[in-house]
Amino acid sequence: MHLGINMKTGARQICTSWRSPDDPAPGNFSLGLDPNGSTQMFIWKDSTIPFWWSDYGWENIWQQPVKQCETYGSCGPNGVCRNNGKFASCSCLAGYTPKSSHDWKAGKWSDGCVRLAALHCQDIRKNAYKRLPGMKLPDHTERVPYIGDPDSCQSHCSRNCSCNAYAYVNTFGCMTWTGDLLDLYQFDNGGYDFYIKTPGATHNFGRSNKLGEGGFGIVYKGILPDGEEIAVKRLSANSKQGIDEFINEVILIAKLQHRNLVRLLGYCIEGEEKLLVYEYLPSLDAILFDSLTRGLLDWRKRFDIIEGIARGLLYLHRDSRLRVVHRDLKASNILLDKDMEPKISDFGMARIFGGEQNQENTNRVVGTLGYMAPEYAMDGIFSVKSDVYSFGILLLEIITGEMNSSFHNKDDSLNIVGYAYKMWHEGKANDLIDPTIRETCCKPEVARCIHVALLCVQDLAQDRPEMPLVIRMIINENIDLAVPRQPTFTVKGYSPDSTEKSSDAILDFVPFRPLHVLITCPPPTSPSLSTSPPPPPTSTNTAHHLPLLLPLLSVNAIDSSHLSASSCFN
Template sequence: MNQVAVEAASSTRKFSAIKANWTAFQTLTGGRCLWPSCSVRYELYVFYNQTAIRTSPPPPPPPPPLLLPASNPLVSRTGKGVNSNVLAIAIVMSIIVAVLLFIAGYCFAKREKKSDDSALTFDGDDITTIESLQLDYRTIQAATNDYSENNQIGRGGFGEVYKGTFLNGTEVAVKRLSKSSGQGDIEFKNEVVVVAKLQHKNLVRLLGFSIEQEERILVYEYVPNKSLDCFLFDRAKQSQLDWSRRYKIIGGIARGILYLHQDSRLTVIHRDLKASNILLDADMNPKVADFGMARIFGMDQTQENTSRIVGTYGYMSPEYAMRGQFSVKSDVYSFGVLVLEIISGKKNNSFYETDSVPDLITYAWKLWSNGTALDLVDPTIVDNCQKSEVVRCIHIVPWQPGFFGQSRPKKDLLDSDQSTTSKSVLGSVDDASITELYPR
């Protein structure tokens, strides 16, 4: 290497080539080292035109070995430690360059392929969370019997839900997103990342997902009793939800929301809490589901504005529906509407056809103001409920509702912690003395 470098430097063409016997190592592979000032290549075969290069003179005698401490790893047993070290560095550098070029080419090709397939890219530490959850599409397809209609257990705005059974006997719920649905790559990625990081008994658990063949598949734990609305608004099934079960469901939903807002390491705003997004397991325990519209807040973030209003009208807080402002209070408002539905067995939008009240919240407010709050209770449970617990739940009614078509309230309905004057003063209810209860 030293000789060929000297010859190249003294040549008018700044070029030289030389042949040498190699005995330092048992094996040697070819390589190339590119630098701004020079290029060096070595191979086990002749890779240049020998006739175009002058015959090299005999090599000068090797320089005396460099005296270094015997323990220095650069000194070889043959006394050629320095030359061997230079060659070793050249080999290592060429390998590093080759590896970097390979990685760059691979990343570029992968990015192009993902762009062509409209697939997702995951940033930050998200990929470490979700890679272990990625499932083979054919496995999911087989588990649902190729998405048979007999296996379909639900249908939503974003696609169908199927029951599936894996080969090991695990039952799952498979959410297959429609190709023409409103939930695109962003919402799909959002739901995967959010749900994968949340673990609570009152939240539905994500088992896996698949992005293959232009399909977007989410695989959840199977919850046998479907969603809350299937019982709550079905006259034939309402009786299965006695007050003790409804009260248990209310508490479970509250614990799930508290985990999202406060107890998890992420502050998650669900933004679409409603009866159809509350699933019931075999013991009728509630599990909050469908996180496609959820948003993650930063450590010190308390509120966010958006021009893209998502969710379900009737469950949206006024400041979110009208101004695009959402926070944990937005979910609490939706939870309040849901509680009133659970108590009454009535859908919030079932009042739209009447002229007396526009919605369930206004109806509940009027009953409370008139001192007849218990008239809100579902007739199927009114004779067997704990009235003190019912009143405690109704007590979450906010200020007098202000919605579309009515004048905007003077202050933000959800930002005040002051109580308001009410005509309602309830006396003894079910042996529990409750007085001076004002809606909050």
């Protein structure tokens, strides 16, 4: 039985009684809804005379659908319906956008969604899958026989360019979908895992797109649907960088704007996934330390890179709204745009300083071995001078074209600082220059940069210049440069007054592999034979920290029982 009124035409659906229990001909009474639009039901005699009518309330015995999302296709093709209490909301699948943004904003969702970009049919590795948990699976599925596990089901969908989604359910096996996906509904509880195929920007974080890897995760190269290249930093599940550092990086880069700082395009926090999306730029280390590409960096380009990094640091330390210490300045965190303009990146470990604050102490020393200042590696004390030290290391790497770790045991040096100081003190600074630019560079300019680098990597923070002075020393040849102090923990048995070698060894702050080191005191220099000032004394506090530093740096000390503050450092 159907009762109703067509509100446009006025046509009514009524029920007419029989003339008698035995005569089915139309009788005198009829049942229908009030033509005036109320919710009342009427019984009419002779079609016009009201004989009986109901009250205004209806007793709800049973109804369906109970929730709005249970209405078939309520969000249109490729739209997902989610119930929020009494109301429902629609959203497009990953990689889709509303077909009509105007209707979508007005809550008219029936037109659904369309793809932002086509799937990659020529190279299926470029496609990715987005997992949607707790789903009512859409209509018009195709069951795939003889597939007994989820991975094989995904592979089957990947090989079929028409396949837009798949699901694997133990009781049904592998199911795939082509064309538009209809009647998608996400339950509060229950449901199935449903996988949407998307044109993945990073090839599903594939190995071929991997740009680099660090303690906090992996960086991948990706391409957005509009063709823009991006770099996606994906924090690993066992990353040392937590949500606080992640948010710190986002906030800092959003507030810092400078031509020599990297540009953040966006970020994502979803479940266990934490992603940062940057403009894609190649890193300095990828070009500088590759024998096939370092020739692209002539001295003029290298000098401009040095100056750009220095100006970026100056902005962080002094000229920005915030006073920031980067704490992880290194070649892999320097990006180069198409014009070889450097941009400092990776602010996950950066710290903000107060206006009058000069240094800070931390119980959690984070950074990269080889670039960390001594006071930071040993005591957790960092300041703008810590970044100056890292800049000095970076400056020497740019000049030599070699990683700082490659200088271990080179000419009895333990690292790049010791080797550079030795060559500079012996008047052989030109030997430090990368052979690919040695004949074409401006040697006085290079020599000046080497001198500035040695001032930046001095042991004591108070001896290092700040970035304003560093920039002036680099670009102004009329400024007189101070004499850099000899590094303490860098050279095996080397004294600036003697080129002879001895069996003595001094601990390097920056071991890049387990070392067996004999810790002794360098032989005293006779005042009558010395024309140069003696090396600066090292603090007693540093002496006491040396035994504690050994296990921290994975160094095995041999016969260090004689080490004391009084015998070595007084």
